[in-house]
Amino acid sequence: MIVDIRKWKHVFKLDPDRDISDEALDRLCLSGTDAILVGGSSGVTFDNTVDLLSRIRQYEVPVALEISNQEAIVPGFDLFMIPVVLNADDPKWIVGQHHEALKEYGALLNWDEIVAEGYIILNKDATAAQLTAARTDLDAKDVAAYARMADKLFHMSIVYLEYSGTFGDMELVRRTRQVLENARLLYGGGIDSLEKAQQAADAADTIVVGNIIYSDLEQALQTVNVNFDRNGR
Ligand code: 1GP
Numbered sequence: 001m002i003v004d005i006r007k008w009k010h011v012f013k014l015d016p017d018r019d020i021s022d023e024a025l026d027r028l029c030l031s032g033t034d035a036i037l038v039g040g041s042s043g044v045t046f047d048n049t050v051d052l053l054s055r056i057r058q059y060e061v062p063v064a065l066e067i068s069n070q071e072a073i074v075p076g077f078d079l080f081m082i083p084v085v086l087n088a089d090d091p092k093w094i095v096g097q098h099h100e101a102l103k104e105y106g107a108l109l110n111w112d113e114i115v116a117e118g119y120i121i122l123n124k125d126a127t128a129a130q131l132t133a134a135r136t137d138l139d140a141k142d143v144a145a146y147a148r149m150a151d152k153l154f155h156m157s158i159v160y161l162e163y164s165g166t167f168g169d170m171e172l173v174r175r176t177r178q179v180l181e182n183a184r185l186l187y188g189g190g191i192d193s194l195e196k197a198q199q200a201a202d203a204a205d206t207i208v209v210g211n212i213i214y215s216d217l218e219q220a221l222q223t224v225n226v227n228f229d230r231n232g233r
Pocket of ligand 1: 163187189209211
């Protein structure tokens with residue numbers, strides 16, 4: 001399946017390391033979301049990723065893998081998303097892991113199925129922030145500079161503002177989106193209601209809904225009803 005991420009507005013992110021019932025998965029996959037993104041910051045293995053992929057594959061919804069470790073690269077996804085953490089202090093998360101993976105698999109990859117994501121992690125308490133030693137104390141100008149770096153310097157198709165676990169600063173999200181010319185702005189973090197989904201949708205191009213799936217499925221499903229026509233793109 002050829003996947004066009006430019007059409008994605010709403011995405012559910014599922015963590016292979018967390019349990020989800022068949023019934024919940026059924027409702028998520030049939031919800032009308034644009035895609036399911038599989039990924040997590042810890043405990044992601046080849047086995048739990050294969051298991052989740054095979055369950056999602058019973059549905060027509062596009063499914064992408066956000067690769068966070070080399071051992072959990074599972075073939076068969078529609079798209080592979082590679083985070084490059086622009087504000088990581090540990091270079092392993094900017095180019096180090098990528099270098100290792102390309103040494104191993106570089107000649108085998110189908111580049112049409114791969115996109116780089118310029119990640120900017122902004123919640124200092126998020127597991128991903130700690131893992132990558134991200135510098136999260138950034139103002140709007142800092143974030144804009146990283147966003148332009150991803151968009152104009154590195155020609156990445158995605159800039160991902162990651163507030164995982166907390167709802168972010170929507171004014172900063174809006175301002176960041178304004179500096180992008182080609183890249184799509186994904187926002188993720190703390191969307192736990194339709195109201196917050198709408199605020200994020202008014203500021204970003206695509207919203208990513210994660211944790212609430214596991215704590216309040218009904219609220220998570222509500223977020224699909226967000227209206228994207230209000231943000232002028
Ligand atoms: C996590 O950006 C996603 O990578 C979504 O964040 O889990 O806080 O919804 P939440």
